[in-house]
Amino acid sequence: MSFFAIPTINKYEENVFKLTDSGLITVAILIAVLVLIAIILRPKIAGKAKAMATTQLVFSAVAMALAIVTAEIKFTRLPMGGSITLFSMLFIVLIGYWYGLKAGLLTGFAYGLLQFLTDPVFYSPIQLIIDYPLAFGALGLSGFFAEKKNGLIKGYILGVIGRYVFAFISGLVFFGHYAPEGTPAAIYSLTYNATYILPEAIATVFIISIPAVSKAMSYVRSKAAYSELPTTKPMS
Secondary structure: OOOOEEEEEOOOOOEEEEEOHHHHHHHHHHHHHHHHHHHHOOOOOOOOHHHHHHHHHHHHHHHHHHHHHHHOOEEEEOOOOOEEEOOHHHHHHHHHHHHOHHHHHHHHHHHHHHHHHHOOEEOOHHHHHHHHHHHHHHHHHHHHHOOOOOHHHHHHHHHHHHHHHHHHHHHHHHOHHHOOOOOOHHHHHHHHHHHHHHHHHHHHHHHHHOHHHHHHHHHHHHHHHOOOOOOOOOOO
8 A cells, every 4th residue: 555655644633545756657658548448439430540640549538627717716625625616526527428428437537537636535435536537527427418418418417416416425434423413424515515516517517508509519510520510500
């Protein structure tokens, strides 16, 4: 364990672990491997394999970068973690919407580890896995609706529900002792996590439901995934 992380004390005087330099390198390599596998599992288009790989790498990298940047634009920061950000979850959801379930999940896992590297402190390996690769990886569930009508909205809602489920589990198992006296840990976790995930989700769904935004998202998807935009028949 000392190769990967060392024990330390956080600002709440709790025993936690912090990544060592070797741990940081290990996680960075894992991120690169996950992104590479996501590209290998991309949808295949005859004669465009190389172009698709390059395009997916570029679009996924840009989406992840935007997610990292917008995650730092916080409208509200909760004391025990979690914040309302500038639509940061949307950018990871887009990857599943563009490239399907497998690529979405794997890239979401990689993004979760990137988020972890911004503050590489954790309570236990299981808590790390639930709060980062699993919670953020769940945003890639948007890939279920990649080819469906209103797929982005449906995929976003499913991805956010997935993240909320893992946030709830983590809150219940690892942070339930912070619940106010007389409040069940399950209720505390449900409420706490809803206070930052739900407002951002509602605002995001509202924005992407605007026709002009929806049309722009469809255009970006056509460029990201080499799909054809719907054509409008000329008026007779």
